[in-house]
Amino acid sequence: MSLARFDGTQTQPVIRRLNAFRPLSGAGALALDKAIRSRIVRMGAGQDLISEGDRPDRIRIILSGWASRYKTLEDGRRQIVNFVLPGEICDAYVYLLTQMDHSIGTLTPVVYSEIEREQFEELAAGDRTLAEALWCEQLSNCAVQREWALNIGRRVALERVAHLLCEIVERLRPVGLLEGKSCVFPVTQMDMADATGLSVVHLNRTLQELRAAGLIVLRERMLTVDDLDALKNAGLFNPSYLHYAP
Amino acid sequence: MSLARFDGTQTQPVIRRLNAFRPLSGAGALALDKAIRSRIVRMGAGQDLISEGDRPDRIRIILSGWASRYKTLEDGRRQIVNFVLPGEICDAYVYLLTQMDHSIGTLTPVVYSEIEREQFEELAAGDRTLAEALWCEQLSNCAVQREWALNIGRRVALERVAHLLCEIVERLRPVGLLEGKSCVFPVTQMDMADATGLSVVHLNRTLQELRAAGLIVLRERMLTVDDLDALKNAGLFNPSYLHYAP
DNA sequence: CGTTTAGTTGACCGTGCTCAAGGGGCGTGG
DNA sequence: CCACGCCCCTTGAGCACGGTCAACTAAACG
Numbered sequence: 001m002s003l004a005r006f007d008g009t010q011t012q013p014v015i016r017r018l019n020a021f022r023p024l025s026g027a028g029a030l031a032l033d034k035a036i037r038s039r040i041v042r043m044g045a046g047q048d049l050i051s052e053g054d055r056p057d058r059i060r061i062i063l064s065g066w067a068s069r070y071k072t073l074e075d076g077r078r079q080i081v082n083f084v085l086p087g088e089i090c091d092a093y094v095y096l097l098t099q100m101d102h103s104i105g106t107l108t109p110v111v112y113s114e115i116e117r118e119q120f121e122e123l124a125a126g127d128r129t130l131a132e133a134l135w136c137e138q139l140s141n142c143a144v145q146r147e148w149a150l151n152i153g154r155r156v157a158l159e160r161v162a163h164l165l166c167e168i169v170e171r172l173r174p175v176g177l178l179e180g181k182s183c184v185f186p187v188t189q190m191d192m193a194d195a196t197g198l199s200v201v202h203l204n205r206t207l208q209e210l211r212a213a214g215l216i217v218l219r220e221r222m223l224t225v226d227d228l229d230a231l232k233n234a235g236l237f238n239p240s241y242l243h244y245a246p
Numbered sequence: 247m248s249l250a251r252f253d254g255t256q257t258q259p260v261i262r263r264l265n266a267f268r269p270l271s272g273a274g275a276l277a278l279d280k281a282i283r284s285r286i287v288r289m290g291a292g293q294d295l296i297s298e299g300d301r302p303d304r305i306r307i308i309l310s311g312w313a314s315r316y317k318t319l320e321d322g323r324r325q326i327v328n329f330v331l332p333g334e335i336c337d338a339y340v341y342l343l344t345q346m347d348h349s350i351g352t353l354t355p356v357v358y359s360e361i362e363r364e365q366f367e368e369l370a371a372g373d374r375t376l377a378e379a380l381w382c383e384q385l386s387n388c389a390v391q392r393e394w395a396l397n398i399g400r401r402v403a404l405e406r407v408a409h410l411l412c413e414i415v416e417r418l419r420p421v422g423l424l425e426g427k428s429c430v431f432p433v434t435q436m437d438m439a440d441a442t443g444l445s446v447v448h449l450n451r452t453l454q455e456l457r458a459a460g461l462i463v464l465r466e467r468m469l470t471v472d473d474l475d476a477l478k479n480a481g482l483f484n485p486s487y488l489h490y491a492p
Numbered sequence: 493c494g495t496t497t498a499g500t501t502g503a504c505c506g507t508g509c510t511c512a513a514g515g516g517g518c519g520t521g522g
Numbered sequence: 523c524c525a526c527g528c529c530c531c532t533t534g535a536g537c538a539c540g541g542t543c544a545a546c547t548a549a550a551c552g
Contacts, residue, residue, distance in 0.1 A: 073401070093381045097489050101487035135342055139339065142391060146348055146391055148391075150317045150327065153442075188529085188531090189530070189532095205532090236320065243344075243347070403540070444541090446498095447542080447543095451501090451540090496552095498549080499548080501544100504542085505541080506538105507538105508540100509537080512533100513532100516529105518529085518530105519528085521525090
């Protein structure tokens with residue numbers, strides 16, 4: 001099917017992403033595309049799409065921009081538990097739960113679509129390939145979360161940061177946001193520290209190690225990885241847990 | 247509905263668990279119960295139910311015994327990313343993926359049910375309450391995984407272990423495996439270390455701290471928590487992320 | 493009985509944290 | 523236009539939490 005556009009600037013990343021799991025039927029993709037366009041919202045950087053404790057009443061799909069899922073402890077310690085990249089769904093069926101167990105905050109200005117429960121369930125009920133792709137996406141999310149536990153629990157700082165960067169590169173690829181060996185990378189060092197369970201100071205030193213080893217170029221919110229295999233080696237990274245179709 | 251029994255020794259924990267998320271219809275519970283009974287398998291302790299890289303072709307439901315989901319790095323470092331307790335489903339719809347991204351190993355002898363794809367999808371298609379409960383279970387699993395990232399990434403050793411113990415207690419409660427203030431706890435210190443991202447030595451010392459503080463009694467594979475609120479305080483534990491109905 | 497597995501303890505050490513200070517870029521307001 | 527404040531990044535110094543290594547006990551099991 002043709003890559004649909006919304007307001008003249010971007011291709012539809014959700015469909016690309018779901019297709020990376022299982023091919024959607026033309027009808028399914030079309031119905032989804034239409035639903036997405038029916039309510040599009042913009043939000044600035046540094047705001048919460050939804051906060052821990054809120055009742056989730058609809059689902060959201062990120063069309064452009066980056067967000068992070070994070071949890072905090074009373075004393076301010078914070079853990080980013082995942083990033084939300086363009087094309088990713090903020091939890092199919094979340095409205096089945098009574099409250100959010102984490103917050104989703106924007107790292108950049110974000111454009112997203114909101115879909116209400118009824119409309120969303122009609123979509124899923126109306127197309128089998130779509131329903132299955134939604135399950136796949138959910139299973140993949142869960143797998144990513146497991147990999148993060150391994151990353152934070154058992155990899156040392158250098159491996160940990162390298163692994164994170166590899167994962168992001170591989171997740172940007174199917175939605176077409178990788179341009180050659182580079183991608184935009186709008187994540188502050190504080191965010192990266194909170195995502196890896198490190199302190200900002202140590203994260204900074206670890207990045208410098210990666211730079212000194214020639215594994216990454218990271219400046220002005222732009223990441224370039226010349227030798228991705230080398231970075232994968234450094235991070236003990238194996239993409240199979242992402243469950244993208246080969 | 248009546249609590250069904252299988253081979254005369256145990257009540258049906260899956261239905262209790264799913265009911266903790268959303269009430270199942272009588273018909274849904276009955277159909278699930280029947281499907282579960284149609285193939286029951288036993289396995290000894292210390293074996294893999296399924297291993298990383300395997301193709302998952304059916305789903306499994308743990309009826310009794312404990313297992314763990316774990317991932318390993320080439321050099322042997324291991325992270326237990328979750329435990330699988332009685333009543334828990336080893337991933338609804340996993341067969342949509344082409345390979346497992348982690349292994350599931352038994353900690354004790356385990357009795358489980360196997361359900362093939364066709365039969366499972368008939369179940370989900372046949373009862374809306376069941377389909378929704380399955381999504382809830384999946385969303386809850388994902389939430390637990392996020393909490394583990396926070397636990398490993400941002401809590402110090404004592405908090406981390408306390409939090410793990412609280413979580414297990416709260417997860418055993420809805421399936422009726424909590425007897426007063428005690429439960430069986432068939433997890434070696436090495437397993438606990440791998441679940442918390444600590445070394446065995448340090449885990450051992452942390453357990454001793456918890457014991458010295460009077461927060462836990464743990465011996466002979468039996469855990470007793472006299473003052474659960476105190477342990478929750480020590481672990482900064484708040485059960486809302488489990489998403490059990492209030 | 494010997495062997496293996498689980499738990500415990502001591503001693504030492506290193507990865508990564510804390511505290512502190514300073515620099516650069518950028519937006520805002522005087 | 524400059525001054526100021528803020529955010530982000532960087533660097534140094536000291537230290538602690540938790541890791542590693544090693545040895546020993548106790549129970550379980552063939």
